[in-house]
Amino acid sequence: MTSGTSDARMEKNLLVLLERTRNVYGYIPDDAVMDLADQLGIPVVEVYAAATFYRALPLKPMGKHTIKVCKSVPCYLKHNQPIIEAVERELGIAPGQTSHDGLFSLELVNCIGACDKAPAMMIDDDVFGNLTPEMVAEILAGYR
Amino acid sequence: MPQKSLVLRNCGLIDPQDVDSYLARGGFEALRWVQSGMTPAQVIEEVKRSGLRGRGGGGFPTGLKWEETARSPGRTKYIICNASEGEVGAFKDRYILEGDPFTLIEGIAIAAYAVGATKAYIYLRSEYVHLAGLMAHAIAQVNRNGLLDGGGQALEIELRLGNGGYVCGEETALMESLEGRRGEPRVRPPFPPSQGLLGFPTVINNVETLMNVPWIMAKGADRFCEMGTPQSKGTKVFSISGDVERPGTYELEMGSSLNELAHEIALAGDVKMVQVGGALGRIVPADRMEVPLSYETVLGAGPVIVFDRGRDVVDIIYRTMQFFAEESCGKCAPCREGTQAMMETLARIVDGKGFRKDLKALEQLSGAMMLTSSCGLGQAAPVPLMDSLRYFSEEYDTHIRE
Numbered sequence: 189m190t191s192g193t194s195d196a197r198m199e200k201n202l203l204v205l206l207e208r209t210r211n212v213y214g215y216i217p218d219d220a221v222m223d224l225a226d227q228l229g230i231p232v233v234e235v236y237a238a239a240t241f242y243r244a245l246p247l248k249p250m251g252k253h254t255i256k257v258c259k260s261v262p263c264y265l266k267h268n269q270p271i272i273e274a275v276e277r278e279l280g281i282a283p284g285q286t287s288h289d290g291l292f293s294l295e296l297v298n299c300i301g302a303c304d305k306a307p308a309m310m311i312d313d314d315v316f317g318n319l320t321p322e323m324v325a326e327i328l329a330g331y332r
Numbered sequence: 333m334p335q336k337s338l339v340l341r342n343c344g345l346i347d348p349q350d351v352d353s354y355l356a357r358g359g360f361e362a363l364r365w366v367q368s369g370m371t372p373a374q375v376i377e378e379v380k381r382s383g384l385r386g387r388g389g390g391g392f393p394t395g396l397k398w399e400e401t402a403r404s405p406g407r408t409k410y411i412i413c414n415a416s417e418g419e420v421g422a423f424k425d426r427y428i429l430e431g432d433p434f435t436l437i438e439g440i441a442i443a444a445y446a447v448g449a450t451k452a453y454i455y456l457r458s459e460y461v462h463l464a465g466l467m468a469h470a471i472a473q474v475n476r477n478g479l480l481d482g483g484g485q486a487l488e489i490e491l492r493l494g495n496g497g498y499v500c501g502e503e504t505a506l507m508e509s510l511e512g513r514r515g516e517p518r519v520r521p522p523f524p525p526s527q528g529l530l531g532f533p534t535v536i537n538n539v540e541t542l543m544n545v546p547w548i549m550a551k552g553a554d555r556f557c558e559m560g561t562p563q564s565k566g567t568k569v570f571s572i573s574g575d576v577e578r579p580g581t582y583e584l585e586m587g588s589s590l591n592e593l594a595h596e597i598a599l600a601g602d603v604k605m606v607q608v609g610g611a612l613g614r615i616v617p618a619d620r621m622e623v624p625l626s627y628e629t630v631l632g633a634g635p636v637i638v639f640d641r642g643r644d645v646v647d648i649i650y651r652t653m654q655f656f657a658e659e660s661c662g663k664c665a666p667c668r669e670g671t672q673a674m675m676e677t678l679a680r681i682v683d684g685k686g687f688r689k690d691l692k693a694l695e696q697l698s699g700a701m702m703l704t705s706s707c708g709l710g711q712a713a714p715v716p717l718m719d720s721l722r723y724f725s726e727e728y729d730t731h732i733r734e
Binding site: 200201202203204205207237238241242243244245256260261262264265297298299300301302303304305306310313314315 | 419459462511579661
């Protein structure tokens, strides 16, 4: 997401253009990579190089909602493993996969800055903290 | 020393959605005072005199950074606020932004006046997307009230959201990312005050650093200097988590002891060790917790993680190294290969398949990484490992058969 920019050089900013692409399709399709390379007059590999660097610019279609469970040390200390297992059970998928109905993708991520309410996870833009395995089903139901 | 309320003085007392509540508490008075009564050089002098140093972990004197930027040739200068808080255990900038986006904006405006910048970026990490609306709203309110138009030339503040990547908290990687490329650190020198964003002189400061500025301008450098230690003036905001009863964000005078933060304030129990500074931070064993928190001793960007007696040090260090191996940007070999090799070795040790010679190899590799990595990530990744080997070698021994 970007607020309006007055800087003309930022209009040719590859990341800004990739963000726009992602916001339309939910991911970066190969065709869009080719188009962006043409549009900016840069090699295709340069577009891929940028996109593959960033977690939030996926090259494959994602579920409608992305669940990111924090796996860093502060959440680990507060028993994040049962939370991860509860999400896996609820959706029938492992980290890195998307549910069959296309609703949810599950990722394990590094620190999301919610260690004061560990264990924590994000669903899209929302943060959920002080999680227990019992809370998971109810939270997910809110996104179905 | 009791908790202080300087950086966090408005958190909880103003409505972060309402600039009027900030104005009612004296908001933007420092900026008006600066713009009407001080030259840019005087502002820089005051910040230098305050002894304010970077709160993002680097500790570089803020006034010197501003002075160098102001003196660099050319009319185009940039301010960047580094809100890419990605260190493990760090959430103090999140707390600050949630509670008081306006002081940050005022601090940015004072910095812009001091160095002659008309454009500022706030780079917010993608995991703080939930704060993007609040921040954008605060900027819009400030603009609508014409609060940034006073200094002779208007200031434009633009919010940019990152796309994920720990290393984008490194200042030159952040600039690469702002310019639209992979977030890989640049070779330095040149440093940002001479060549930063798009090659122009740039001040890049942490959120907390800029939060200090309006207070210093309003109350004066002398009062700021009354707090802290000889090399660490003012306060520090910490985010403490792990095995404590009261995790959270606390502001203490520089030089307060780790004991006070962990035991008295956050109510830690039977502590084995504390990691001060996040994944990159130093390990402090329980019997050394009298240590004052300051640049002279141990500080970092603010994350403090507490580990109880029952925790397995080797397992914790393995997980920390896994974090580095994942987050290494891959640009330089010592970090890319070094973190991976360390992670694999530690995994074997945790598994009970390690050998004594592994420890020697880890030590040698540490030296090479510290000397030859291109940025702070690779240089500091071995630090917690080496600290743990120093203080808890017996724990490694119990994992190693032979």
